[in-house]
Amino acid sequence: MPRISNRAKTMPPSPIRKLVPFAEAAKKRGIKVYHLNIGQPDIPTPEVMMNAFRNHEIKVLEYGHSGGLWEYREGLVKYYRRHNIHVSKEEILVTTAGSEAIIFAMLATMDEGDEMIVPEPFYTNYNGFAVEAGVKVVPVTCRAEDGFALPPDAEIRAKITPRTRAIMICNPNNPTGYVYRLEEMNRLRALVLEHDLFFFSDEVYREFVYDGKKHHSVLHLEGLDDRAVLLDSISKRYSACGARVGCLVTHNKDILESALRFGQARLCPPTMEQLAALAAVDTPQSYMDAVFNDYNRRRETVFNALGKIPGVVGQKPSGAFYTVVKLPVDNADRFCRWLLEEFDDKGETVMLAPANGFYATPGLGDDEVRIAFVLNSAAMERSMEILKKALQAYPGKRIA
Amino acid sequence: MPRISNRAKTMPPSPIRKLVPFAEAAKKRGIKVYHLNIGQPDIPTPEVMMNAFRNHEIKVLEYGHSGGLWEYREGLVKYYRRHNIHVSKEEILVTTAGSEAIIFAMLATMDEGDEMIVPEPFYTNYNGFAVEAGVKVVPVTCRAEDGFALPPDAEIRAKITPRTRAIMICNPNNPTGYVYRLEEMNRLRALVLEHDLFFFSDEVYREFVYDGKKHHSVLHLEGLDDRAVLLDSISKRYSACGARVGCLVTHNKDILESALRFGQARLCPPTMEQLAALAAVDTPQSYMDAVFNDYNRRRETVFNALGKIPGVVGQKPSGAFYTVVKLPVDNADRFCRWLLEEFDDKGETVMLAPANGFYATPGLGDDEVRIAFVLNSAAMERSMEILKKALQAYPGKRIA
Numbered sequence: 001m002p003r004i005s006n007r008a009k010t011m012p013p014s015p016i017r018k019l020v021p022f023a024e025a026a027k028k029r030g031i032k033v034y035h036l037n038i039g040q041p042d043i044p045t046p047e048v049m050m051n052a053f054r055n056h057e058i059k060v061l062e063y064g065h066s067g068g069l070w071e072y073r074e075g076l077v078k079y080y081r082r083h084n085i086h087v088s089k090e091e092i093l094v095t096t097a098g099s100e101a102i103i104f105a106m107l108a109t110m111d112e113g114d115e116m117i118v119p120e121p122f123y124t125n126y127n128g129f130a131v132e133a134g135v136k137v138v139p140v141t142c143r144a145e146d147g148f149a150l151p152p153d154a155e156i157r158a159k160i161t162p163r164t165r166a167i168m169i170c171n172p173n174n175p176t177g178y179v180y181r182l183e184e185m186n187r188l189r190a191l192v193l194e195h196d197l198f199f200f201s202d203e204v205y206r207e208f209v210y211d212g213k214k215h216h217s218v219l220h221l222e223g224l225d226d227r228a229v230l231l232d233s234i235s236k237r238y239s240a241c242g243a244r245v246g247c248l249v250t251h252n253k254d255i256l257e258s259a260l261r262f263g264q265a266r267l268c269p270p271t272m273e274q275l276a277a278l279a280a281v282d283t284p285q286s287y288m289d290a291v292f293n294d295y296n297r298r299r300e301t302v303f304n305a306l307g308k309i310p311g312v313v314g315q316k317p318s319g320a321f322y323t324v325v326k327l328p329v330d331n332a333d334r335f336c337r338w339l340l341e342e343f344d345d346k347g348e349t350v351m352l353a354p355a356n357g358f359y360a361t362p363g364l365g366d367d368e369v370r371i372a373f374v375l376n377s378a379a380m381e382r383s384m385e386i387l388k389k390a391l392q393a394y395p396g397k398r399i400a
Numbered sequence: 401m402p403r404i405s406n407r408a409k410t411m412p413p414s415p416i417r418k419l420v421p422f423a424e425a426a427k428k429r430g431i432k433v434y435h436l437n438i439g440q441p442d443i444p445t446p447e448v449m450m451n452a453f454r455n456h457e458i459k460v461l462e463y464g465h466s467g468g469l470w471e472y473r474e475g476l477v478k479y480y481r482r483h484n485i486h487v488s489k490e491e492i493l494v495t496t497a498g499s500e501a502i503i504f505a506m507l508a509t510m511d512e513g514d515e516m517i518v519p520e521p522f523y524t525n526y527n528g529f530a531v532e533a534g535v536k537v538v539p540v541t542c543r544a545e546d547g548f549a550l551p552p553d554a555e556i557r558a559k560i561t562p563r564t565r566a567i568m569i570c571n572p573n574n575p576t577g578y579v580y581r582l583e584e585m586n587r588l589r590a591l592v593l594e595h596d597l598f599f600f601s602d603e604v605y606r607e608f609v610y611d612g613k614k615h616h617s618v619l620h621l622e623g624l625d626d627r628a629v630l631l632d633s634i635s636k637r638y639s640a641c642g643a644r645v646g647c648l649v650t651h652n653k654d655i656l657e658s659a660l661r662f663g664q665a666r667l668c669p670p671t672m673e674q675l676a677a678l679a680a681v682d683t684p685q686s687y688m689d690a691v692f693n694d695y696n697r698r699r700e701t702v703f704n705a706l707g708k709i710p711g712v713v714g715q716k717p718s719g720a721f722y723t724v725v726k727l728p729v730d731n732a733d734r735f736c737r738w739l740l741e742e743f744d745d746k747g748e749t750v751m752l753a754p755a756n757g758f759y760a761t762p763g764l765g766d767d768e769v770r771i772a773f774v775l776n777s778a779a780m781e782r783s784m785e786i787l788k789k790a791l792q793a794y795p796g797k798r799i800a
Contacts, residue, residue, distance in 0.1 A: 002509070008661070017466060042460060050456070099665065107407060108404055243671070262528070266525070268642065268644070272673065273672065
């Protein structure tokens with residue numbers, strides 16, 4: 001029997017999804033599972049978007065342009081303008097979800113063995129895309145005790161080699177919720193200019209920045225037209241994760257032209273979803289405000305509750321809808337599995353994402369989990385109650 | 401300014417889409433363009449499928465399972481059973497179009513520099529996926545004069561090296577319309593067993609086999625459970641190219657498990673489209689029959705017309721809705737561009753796909769084009785009339 005590939009063996013299982021079989025088994029036993037492991041919000045998708053599916057008059061569901069439907073790209077120009085990001089429709093390549101935008105950015109700028117510096121913890125699937133693209137992710141470690149702020153320049157410079165091609169951030173950050181300050185963005189700007197690198201910024205949580213802070217897009221920075229690549233998705237913005245519509249935005253024509261050729265090979269992103277995404281550009285501000293307030297409330301709920309659990313260490317994040325916290329357990333992987341296999345409180349348990357999968361440095365995050373604020377406040381409150389009881393009952397608990 | 405990657409430079413433009421700017425310019429000049437360059441049929445998508453979008457009751461457009469919605473996979477089990485292909489739902493991985501199924505199959509079984517033997521001419525985007533995956537496509541040449549039948553075993557064996565990992569066919573073939581005979585499938589079966597290779601079969605045109613011939617799926621062959629991988633898509637079956645729903649089907653658990661990990665990185669295929677694809681499984685047979693008869697009629701129309709154009713060489717294909725024919729021109733690339741830039745007949749012209757992009761061997765196909773039977777018979781007839789006049793007017797014509 002022919003063997004599978006080495007990269008298939010190397011390809012990491014998703015830390016977000018690898019425990020799914022245990023969750024499925026728990027549900028079969030009649031246990032209710034609160035899913036805080038995945039960024040799948042319970043927020044309704046805007047009506048204007050879901051109605052676009054209902055009201056279509058399409059007879060032939062045709063291929064679209066490989067770079068995305070032009071009318072949708074025009075809609076995106078309008079959307080970005082509201083966020084003070086000024087691009088033309090030719091500078092936007094619509095992709096099948098943010099995932100594809102990331103892969104195309106890697107393929108267009110990096111060859112097998114090239115390196116990309118990423119602050120860790122980072123969105124775990126960057127690892128998977130890097131394996132697919134044969135690219136090496138080089139982490140610079142952000143620390144829980146610093147609230148996951150960018151480490152000093154010297155630590156980043158120490159990671160730059162002749163194979164380094166890009167620095168990539170997620171801002172606001174998944175999994176930490178960290179929002180990069182202007183000073184940090186300018187430090188990264190200086191570094192990419194000094195070392196002739198690309199600057200990739202995954203900004204899918206742009207809408208979710210709390211405490212009156214401001215979001216700084218990579219495309220707000222000056223003098224980076226050839227280097228800045230914005231990677232985006234509508235999944236979180238409109239609570240439309242299943243739509244699989246993202247985009248790559250840059251002023252760099254070589255990247256656009258290269259990415260389009262990768263795009264031509266797969267022909268086009270889904271047509272109906274792009275039409276729905278176009279409709280979503282006109283989502284009422286009242287919806288956006290309500291969603292923002294809802295996430296903000298959930299964040300408060302979670303941190304109020306976490307503050308009352310002995311041994312839990314974490315800071316309230318300023319963005320996105322995640323937090324990474326240290327738990328008083330021997331091993332977060334074991335604890336998360338135990339929650340699904342052996343624990344319940346009145347027939348209910350919680351599913352969390354072990355955080356080690358969000359680090360590239362071995363050994364980091366072994367006692368950390370990512371919690372997603374994706375359920376309504378009552379469910380979040382109940383989840384935190386379950387977590388508290390579980391931490392009391394867990395055989396591998398560490399007494400602080 | 402940092403440079404783009406070597407693979408981006410290597411990535412071939414799609415021969416199907418590279419002339420699009422010239423077509424757009426022609427349209428701006430008021431010219432009507434008959435698109436025979438792309439497999440985008442004018443056939444209406446089944447009502448049952450388009451109604452699935454209209455009739456949804458989804459409030460939150462959620463992520464689905466990374467391997468595809470289970471209910472859709474059950475629908476596919478039923479669909480395949482009708483084609484005498486017996487698989488369980490766990491043996492099906494739903495992908496974002498057939499493109500992703502091909503990439504996942506490559507990534508799961510081949511490493512950088514590994515080789516895959518493909519009869520040429522072949523679906524041009526295999527080249528693009530191979531660049532993305534760092535895999536080398538090794539062609540074995542099928543000849544127009546043999547009707548594009550599989551060459552003798554000796555020619556295939558001569559291409560096998562220690563790096564060869566798979567043989568891949570498209571059956572019925574795009575671009576030639578060739579349908580592999582059982583004897584040919586059995587020869588390939590013996591070769592993959594003898595040389596310990598995988599056997600990939602792209603069968604997206606399964607429904608379109610004419611002249612009473614029979615389609616032989618790779619999953620009909622015995623003793624290949626570990627080697628056979630079926631790659632599929634609903635794009636052509638239901639004239640739903642914009643839906644981007646495909647799948648990978650195999651009995652090999654290692655491939656399924658590996659491909660799922662690549663799938664987890666991109667989270668899931670589009671949800672609404674999978675629900676529509678599920679509805680499409682129950683497309684009435686009367687629709688399928690009508691579409692089949694329509695394509696068959698178009699094929700007759702094209703070959704009746706081509707037979708009357710001096711110097712055109714080609715055989716009527718038994719499957720799919722394409723043909724590759726030799727034209728009496730100096731260079732098909734130049735001719736196809738000239739059709740869009742300089743020629744029109746009463747304000748109308750045709751767009752064809754130069755066939756050299758469907759070959760991996762340099763120099764082959766330089767005087768060949770792929771014609772897609774994707775327009776109704778009247779439009780196909782008019783297109784052939786335009787082609788005939790264009791061949792008379794073309795400055796680079798070769799007098800036979």
